[in-house]
Amino acid sequence: MSASxxxxxxxxxxxxxxxxxxxxxxxxxxxxxxxxxVDHIREMKEADERDPPFFFQKPRDALVAxxxxxxxxxxxxDFQFEVELVIAIGRSARDIPIAKARDHxxxxxxxxxxxxxxxxxxxxxxxxxxxxGKSFDASAPCGPIxxxxxxxxxEGCTITLSVxxxxxxxxxxxxxxxxxxxxxxxxxxxVTLGAGDLIFTGTPAGVGPVGPGDVITAQIDGLPPxxxxxxxxxx
Ligand code: MN
Numbered sequence: 001m002s003a004s005x006x007x008x009x010x011x012x013x014x015x016x017x018x019x020x021x022x023x024x025x026x027x028x029x030x031x032x033x034x035x036x037x038v039d040h041i042r043e044m045k046e047a048d049e050r051d052p053p054f055f056f057q058k059p060r061d062a063l064v065a066x067x068x069x070x071x072x073x074x075x076x077x078d079f080q081f082e083v084e085l086v087i088a089i090g091r092s093a094r095d096i097p098i099a100k101a102r103d104h105x106x107x108x109x110x111x112x113x114x115x116x117x118x119x120x121x122x123x124x125x126x127x128x129x130x131x132x133g134k135s136f137d138a139s140a141p142c143g144p145i146x147x148x149x150x151x152x153x154x155e156g157c158t159i160t161l162s163v164x165x166x167x168x169x170x171x172x173x174x175x176x177x178x179x180x181x182x183x184x185x186x187x188x189x190x191v192t193l194g195a196g197d198l199i200f201t202g203t204p205a206g207v208g209p210v211g212p213g214d215v216i217t218a219q220i221d222g223l224p225p226x227x228x229x230x231x232x233x234x235x
Contacts, residue, residue, distance in 0.1 A: 036202025171204025
């Protein structure tokens with residue numbers, strides 16, 4: 001047995017989110033559903049409501065915890081919020097049948113899919129990938145993870161977002177075009193879902209811009225709220 005070779009860089013920190021009631025949830029990958037509420041598709045004036053869901057990723061180190069201060073990002077002048085139900089995967093699998101999907105869910109959280117809307121629109125117009133609009137530093141605020149068994153249900157929950165105390169988004173998770181089990185089934189046909197994966201499941205209507213000083217609070221029935229504060233751009 002030879003010793004493992006020495007790393008040439010300092011260890012890269014693990015990404016973990018707090019669990020309601022104690023402990024931490026280790027994060028493997030962060031997926032997002034591109035569009036999943038009819039009224040948001042209509043406000044974006046894009047796509048067909050019957051299109052199958054599509055998925056993109058954010059880097060896991062883009063996660064930021066409840067209470068964080070998020071600097072206004074570079075490379076945008078239209079920085080927007082999207083409140084989303086987040087699924088936390090507890091058991092790895094591929095080709096998950098819809099009827100078995102809930103067996104793979106460890107818990108749920110409230111997330112915000114922070115978006116450079118101007119860059120997302122550029123990408124759409126130029127038929128380029130969405131990364132620049134979606135996958136950047138601190139673009140994935142996520143609240144504490146609640147055990148699935150502690151949540152009344154993942155469906156039929158009110159989902160809201162307010163900015164400086166004024167409500168901007170309100171929906172119900174029953175409005176999702178693709179339900180939580182359907183999202184898991186679809187994504188697990190494309191990749192092997194792993195324990196520790198998070199899936200942001202799309203946003204209802206009402207998305208809009210924010211700037212430095214704004215306080216964003218996202219809430220879903222049965223889950224701890226998520227609050228972040230936007231701060232001036234980093235020098
Ligand atoms: Mn989104």
